[in-house]
Amino acid sequence: MMQTQVVHAKETQLFDIIDGSVTTPLGFRASGLHCGLKKTARNDLGAIVCDVPAIAAAVYTTNVFQAAPLAVTRASLEEEGKLQAIIVNSGNANACTGKQGEADAYRMRSAFAEQLGIAPHYVAVASTGVIGEALKMECVEQGIMKLPEQLTPLAEGAEQFSQAILTTDLVKKEACAVLTVNGKQVTVAGCAKGSGMIHPNMATMLGFVTTDAALEQDTLAGLLRTVTNKTFNMITVDGDTSTNDMLLAMASGMAGNEPLTEQHEAWPAFAAAFQYVCEQLAKAIARDGEGATKLIEVRVSGALSDESASAIAKSIVGSSLVKSAVYGSDANWGRVIAAVGYAGQPVNPETVDIHMGSIMVLQQSTPVVFDEAAALAYLKGDTVVFQVDLHMGSGEAKAWGCDLTYDYVRINAAYRT
Amino acid sequence: MMQTQVVHAKETQLFDIIDGSVTTPLGFRASGLHCGLKKTARNDLGAIVCDVPAIAAAVYTTNVFQAAPLAVTRASLEEEGKLQAIIVNSGNANACTGKQGEADAYRMRSAFAEQLGIAPHYVAVASTGVIGEALKMECVEQGIMKLPEQLTPLAEGAEQFSQAILTTDLVKKEACAVLTVNGKQVTVAGCAKGSGMIHPNMATMLGFVTTDAALEQDTLAGLLRTVTNKTFNMITVDGDTSTNDMLLAMASGMAGNEPLTEQHEAWPAFAAAFQYVCEQLAKAIARDGEGATKLIEVRVSGALSDESASAIAKSIVGSSLVKSAVYGSDANWGRVIAAVGYAGQPVNPETVDIHMGSIMVLQQSTPVVFDEAAALAYLKGDTVVFQVDLHMGSGEAKAWGCDLTYDYVRINAAYRT
Numbered sequence: 001m002m003q004t005q006v007v008h009a010k011e012t013q014l015f016d017i018i019d020g021s022v023t024t025p026l027g028f029r030a031s032g033l034h035c036g037l038k039k040t041a042r043n044d045l046g047a048i049v050c051d052v053p054a055i056a057a058a059v060y061t062t063n064v065f066q067a068a069p070l071a072v073t074r075a076s077l078e079e080e081g082k083l084q085a086i087i088v089n090s091g092n093a094n095a096c097t098g099k100q101g102e103a104d105a106y107r108m109r110s111a112f113a114e115q116l117g118i119a120p121h122y123v124a125v126a127s128t129g130v131i132g133e134a135l136k137m138e139c140v141e142q143g144i145m146k147l148p149e150q151l152t153p154l155a156e157g158a159e160q161f162s163q164a165i166l167t168t169d170l171v172k173k174e175a176c177a178v179l180t181v182n183g184k185q186v187t188v189a190g191c192a193k194g195s196g197m198i199h200p201n202m203a204t205m206l207g208f209v210t211t212d213a214a215l216e217q218d219t220l221a222g223l224l225r226t227v228t229n230k231t232f233n234m235i236t237v238d239g240d241t242s243t244n245d246m247l248l249a250m251a252s253g254m255a256g257n258e259p260l261t262e263q264h265e266a267w268p269a270f271a272a273a274f275q276y277v278c279e280q281l282a283k284a285i286a287r288d289g290e291g292a293t294k295l296i297e298v299r300v301s302g303a304l305s306d307e308s309a310s311a312i313a314k315s316i317v318g319s320s321l322v323k324s325a326v327y328g329s330d331a332n333w334g335r336v337i338a339a340v341g342y343a344g345q346p347v348n349p350e351t352v353d354i355h356m357g358s359i360m361v362l363q364q365s366t367p368v369v370f371d372e373a374a375a376l377a378y379l380k381g382d383t384v385v386f387q388v389d390l391h392m393g394s395g396e397a398k399a400w401g402c403d404l405t406y407d408y409v410r411i412n413a414a415y416r417t
Numbered sequence: 418m419m420q421t422q423v424v425h426a427k428e429t430q431l432f433d434i435i436d437g438s439v440t441t442p443l444g445f446r447a448s449g450l451h452c453g454l455k456k457t458a459r460n461d462l463g464a465i466v467c468d469v470p471a472i473a474a475a476v477y478t479t480n481v482f483q484a485a486p487l488a489v490t491r492a493s494l495e496e497e498g499k500l501q502a503i504i505v506n507s508g509n510a511n512a513c514t515g516k517q518g519e520a521d522a523y524r525m526r527s528a529f530a531e532q533l534g535i536a537p538h539y540v541a542v543a544s545t546g547v548i549g550e551a552l553k554m555e556c557v558e559q560g561i562m563k564l565p566e567q568l569t570p571l572a573e574g575a576e577q578f579s580q581a582i583l584t585t586d587l588v589k590k591e592a593c594a595v596l597t598v599n600g601k602q603v604t605v606a607g608c609a610k611g612s613g614m615i616h617p618n619m620a621t622m623l624g625f626v627t628t629d630a631a632l633e634q635d636t637l638a639g640l641l642r643t644v645t646n647k648t649f650n651m652i653t654v655d656g657d658t659s660t661n662d663m664l665l666a667m668a669s670g671m672a673g674n675e676p677l678t679e680q681h682e683a684w685p686a687f688a689a690a691f692q693y694v695c696e697q698l699a700k701a702i703a704r705d706g707e708g709a710t711k712l713i714e715v716r717v718s719g720a721l722s723d724e725s726a727s728a729i730a731k732s733i734v735g736s737s738l739v740k741s742a743v744y745g746s747d748a749n750w751g752r753v754i755a756a757v758g759y760a761g762q763p764v765n766p767e768t769v770d771i772h773m774g775s776i777m778v779l780q781q782s783t784p785v786v787f788d789e790a791a792a793l794a795y796l797k798g799d800t801v802v803f804q805v806d807l808h809m810g811s812g813e814a815k816a817w818g819c820d821l822t823y824d825y826v827r828i829n830a831a832y833r834t
Contacts, residue, residue, distance in 0.1 A: 065758035065766050065782075096754050098783040130782045131751025243755050320737070321829055328830025334548025337513050338660050341482035351480050365482075366515040367549045406823045411737055413745025 010237050015273035018187075021158035025187040025212035027051045027252030030157040031150035031163030035143025037091030037129070037136060037184055043264055044091045045111065045143040046164030048208060049084065049151050053122055056083035057221035059228050061245035065277035068105035070246055076109065076121045081217035084122035086208060087112040087144065087262050090167050090193070094127040094135050095243040104135045111144045125388030125402040126206050128167055128193060128244050156204035158191065165193040165206055168411055175280035177273035181257035181266040186213045188270070191278045194245075194285040205285055207232060207247040209277060213255035213270060215260040222262075223274055231278040234310065234399040235286045236318045247278075286400035291407030295400060297385045303395030308345045312400035315343035316386060321402035327378035331372065333361040336386055348392055355387040364391075419679045430692035431569040435604075437593030438575035443629035444468045444602040444669030447574040448567035452510030452560025454546070454553060462560040463581030464529065465625060466501065470539055471667040473500035474638035475644050476655030478662035484512035485522035486542040487663055492540045493526065498634035501539035503625060504561065505582050506528040507610070511552050512660040521552045521671060529560045543623050545584055545610060545661050577607065580813055582610040582623055585707050585828055592697035596692035598674035598683040603630045605687070611662075611702040622702050624649060624664040626694060630687060631670035632677040639679075639689050641666050642690055648695040651816040652703045653729065653735045664695075683763045703817035708824030712817060713743055714802045720812030725762045730816035732760035740821035746796035748789065750778040753803055769807040773801070781808075 023030050058077055060070050076083065087108055105125050113120040125137070151157060162172035176189040194205025209224075215233030228247060255260075260270050287295040299318045303309035316322055319339040325332040333354050340347060354362040357378045359370050377410045378384070386405075440447050449463030475494055477487050493500065504525055511518045530537040544552075568574060593606040611622025626641075645664060670676075677687050704712040715734045720726035721731050733739055736756040742749040750771050757764060771779040774795045776787050785817035793802070801820075 021428030063755060063758035064764045065754055093751075095783065096779070096784065098749060130682060131749075133778075141523065162699050243751075243758060320825075324826055324829030327826065330831050332548075334510070334513060334660075337482055338480060338548060341480035341660060347481045360512070362549070367513065367551075404826055404829075406826050408737075409741050409744065409821055409823050410824060412821075 014269040015177045015179040015276065018176050018178055020187065020189050021155065021162065021174040022048055022157070022189050022191050022208055023153045023158040024176050024189045025210045025252060026254035027212055028210045029151040029153045030161035031147055031152065032160035033143055033146060033150065034084065036139035037089055041166035042166070043160060044138065045089050045102045046161040047088065047147050047151065048086045048161060048210065048250070050250055050252050052252060052254070053080070053082040053084045054252045055215060055217045055220050056081060056125070056248065057217065057224045058246060058248045059224060061243060063243045065096055067093055067127060067244040068097060068101040068246065069094055069127045070103040070244065071102065072109050073124040073126065073246065073248070076124055079121035080184065082122065083124050083248070084118050084281070085116055086124045086126065086248060088126040088165050088206065089140060090128050090165055092127060092129040092133055092135050093131045093244045095131045097134055100134055104137055107137060108140060108144070111141055115144060115148045115341045121207055124246070124248055126244070126246055128165065129238065130208055130262035131243060158163045162191045165191070167193065169193050169288050171288055173281050173288065175277040177276050179266065179269045179273050181213065181255070181260065181270065184255050184257040186255040186257055187211060188213070188273045188277050192281040192282050192285055193403070205245055206234065207281055209247070209249040210252070211249070212252045212255040213260055214255065214257050215251055216385060219261055220249055220251055223271060224401070227275045227278045230244045231275065231282040234314065234397065235312060236399070236401045262263060271395055283400050286402050289402035290411045291405040291409070292402030294326055294383070294403045295383045296323070297383065298399045299381055299387045299396070300386065300390070301387070301396040302390040304346050304393040305395040306397055307395070309395040309397035310399070311345050312343045312388065313397045315339045316388065317399040317401035320404055323401065326379065326384050327403035327405050331356060331361065331375035331377055331379060336388065337362065340388060346392070347390060351391040353389040353391065357385055426516060428770070431686040432594045432596035432693065434693070435595055436543065436592050437604065437606050438572065438579065438591040439465055439606050439608050439625055439627045440570045440572070440575040441593050441606045442627045442669060443671035444471070444567040447578035448564055448569065449577035450563060450567065453556035454506055460577060460581035462506050462557065462564065463578040464505065464564050465503045465578060465627065466533065467667055467669050469669060469671070470497070470501045470746055471498040471669045472634045472637050473498060473665065473667045474634065474641045475541070475663055475665045475721045476641060476741045478660060480660045482513055482660045482662040482685070484510055484544060485514060485518040486511055486544045487661065488519065489522040489526050490541040490663065490665070493541055496538035499539060500541050500665070501535050502529060502533055503541045503543065503665060505623065506541040506557060507545050507584050508543060508580055509552050510548045510661045512548045514549065514551055517551055521554055524554060525557060525561070525577070528558055532561060532565045541665055543661070543663055545582065545623055548660060554697055571810065579608045581821050583803055584610065586705050587674030588701070588705055590698050590705065592694040594693050596670070596683065596686045596690050596810040598630065598687065600676065601672050602676040603672045603674055603687065604628060605630070605690045605694050607698050609698040609702055617697070618746035622649065622662055624698055626664070626666040626691070627686070628666070628668045629670065629672040629679055630668050631672065631674050632668055636678055637666055637668055640688060644692045644695045647692065648699040651731065651814065652699045653731060653818045656723065700817050703819050706819035707828045708822040708826070710799070710822055711820045712738070713819060715814070715816045716802065716804045717807070718804070718813040719809055721763050721810040722812040723814055724812070726751045726812040726814035727816070728762050729757055729760045729805065730804040730814045732756045733805065734816040734818035736822055740818065743796065743801050744820035744822050745792055747790035748773060748778065748796060753805065754779065757805060764807055765809055770806040770808065772804040
């Protein structure tokens with residue numbers, strides 16, 4: 001069942017938002033099934049396949065202990081910068097699994113390539129789940145044999161894929177945007193998983209973006225890096241950076257547009273649509289943070305630079321005390337200012353303003369008497385926005401996170417068992 | 418009621434551990450009372466007073482928004498490097514309270530100095546509690562008038578003081594050690610508060626160390642910095658660095674020893690006793706972390722440097738996922754290795770060993786099959802030790818923290834209200 005999105009980006013008109021997922025762009029099929037890695041009968045193996053070798057790019061976790069599938073995907077992309085298929089399992093991260101784990105990840109790649117009749121280096125591999133346990137390869141291989149016949153460009157395929165990549169996630173995360181390039185309709189879509197072990201440091205989850213736009217590999221890779229820094233790298237659930245995070249983008253070129261470059265007149269629209277899709281997925285991950293009941297958005301302005309604003313925004317949105325206060329709808333802005341103060345960034349301690357929603361609580365670093373009842377009502381909503389203005393420069397950033405709840409502890413106190 | 422400690426430092430014999438607190442060293446008196454800042458009738462104002470101006474040193478939070486009392490204490494110490502009294506309130510941090518807050522902190526200093534008949538710059542001020550609310554000065558001033566008559570060198574005075582500095586703490590934190598310097602008995606004692614907003618970055622709580630040793634101010638200040646880095650700076654509860662943290666040391670000189678220098682033959686014993694007191698207080702803060710049921714100790718060895726080992730140890734002990742797994746007694750070492758990997762330090766991903774207690778779970782970065790029942794039994798204890806050996810160099814460090822529990826969330830979801 002697809003989510004219906006009726007919001008349109010009226011403020012820019014650079015692109016339109018539609019109801020769609022990774023199979024909406026021309027040339028893509030997807031599917032998912034239960035192969036036996038998860039204890040319950042939920043999907044745990046999925047694939048996205050393109051009709052042609054698609055221009056592709058990826059960003060990976062910065063964790064030193066990168067999981068085996070990341071090495072395999074990196075090896076695939078290094079060959080031609082193109083991918084035709086992504087095979088993903090959930091329920092087991094295939095991380096810290098030594099030589100066996102690496103062999104298993106290569107086996108996933110070759111088995112799926114064989115089924116599709118394509119070169120192995122056109123296949124990317126991704127895994128998510130428990131660290132340090134060997135993959136049940138008999139399950140995976142049996143699943144890989146069944147997957148190709150189920151692949152479909154219909155919404156059903158994207159739905160099955162979206163389900164297959166989830167772990168502790170409660171909802172699937174999808175977004176889709178369309179724009180026109182030289183009279184051709186171009187579509188950008190994505191889906192993602194991520195709920196725990198989420199902290200901004202390159203891509204911090206599994207994310208898959210598809211588009212039918214035509215563009216060069218370098219152009220796609222550059223856009224992916226830039227957009228990741230403003231979206232996926234600006235979310236945190238628990239400050240833990242996973243071993244398996246990866247964001248993959250594939251461009252089929254089947255929209256038939258003139259190849260997009262940064263000089264193309266439609267570039268701003270394409271880049272905006274691409275960023276929209278990634279931002280929606282990133283916010284959906286934050287909102288679906290383990291145990292979360294609310295999305296927290298932090299906007300920092302007036303910093304000496306955008307980088308400085310980013311560091312401060314991440315410091316606030318990552319504070320366990322801010323997150324707990326939001327859960328309890330406690331207007332404890334003292335924790336916000338404390339997190340500004342320990343972010344390690346230049347801050348004038350005399351000139352800070354803080355708003356919770358539209359309620360000003362601190363002006364020029366001096367407490368403002370505010371309506372506690374109004375603050376409580378605001379904090380009881382499902383989205384809480386903190387705005388911090390440092391009044392020092394023009395640097396700004398946004399970051400997203402979620403509240404810290406009993407359920408985060410419950411989920412993570414017995415994840416393996 | 419004092420805690421009876423019968424453990425002796427047999428491994429070193431450099432000093433002895435005794436049952437004592439901040440009034441055990443010669444020359445110190447203390448007291449505490451309820452002046453009305455806390456809603457319940459718990460003590461919220463306390464003082465330590467020395468019979469003579471004591472050599473003194475302090476370390477302060479690195480948070481940009483240092484609370485008003487820290488500025489006042491800094492001003493006091495800058496005069497002569499000596500203190501004769503410390504006045505502390507809990508229930509209100511007097512932080513982010515603007516000009517009024519600064520005036521209030523200076524007023525606390527002068528009011529207490531007046532009561533004692535000493536110069537204002539011999540008084541240090543410390544506050545802990547809610548950020549951003551004005552101090553009820555009428556309560557504080559009334560309390561300050563009553564305090565002097567209650568000051569006593571007896572255990573009762575230290576007990577009342579220890580109670581007066583607590584906020585969400587469940588237990589008071591005290592430690593005491595004695596050694597002999599040129600035939601004279603020298604005592605070092607300390608007490609501390611801290612339970613939430615605890616993260617290693619200079620002193621991360623309120624801590625008070627008293628000693629009757631004679632030594633120069635520079636020597637005391639240097640020792641305090643060195644020891645803080647190995648003790649208070651190696652604990653974390655929630656990754657939040659407070660606006661009010663301060664560690665103060667006072668040396669009355671009344672033991673009558675030859676002044677201690679780093680060249681003195683008794684220096685290793687004095688430094689060890691000083692470090693013992695600070696480490697006990699730091700571990701007590703970690704164990705009493707908000708909502709905590711267990712102390713987590715992380716030992717990192719084989720790093721390229723001690724600094725690198727410290728960063729890795731802090732990364733592990735600060736991981737919400739590691740903390741949740743310890744709460745649930747889940748032997749999820751994958752989260753430990755993930756925290757090693759995102760610490761931003763040089764690590765060879767092929768050579769890491771991990772032990773939980775005496776149980777090896779990872780050898781040369783490859784999972785070891787271990788006895789799950791034994792691991793569960795170990796993790797159900799009240800202290801959990803993770804040992805990580807990187808096999809790269811001789812750098813080592815220890816860090817302490819606590820598990821993440823439902824109660825941490827409960828306590829912090831409604832702290833103000």
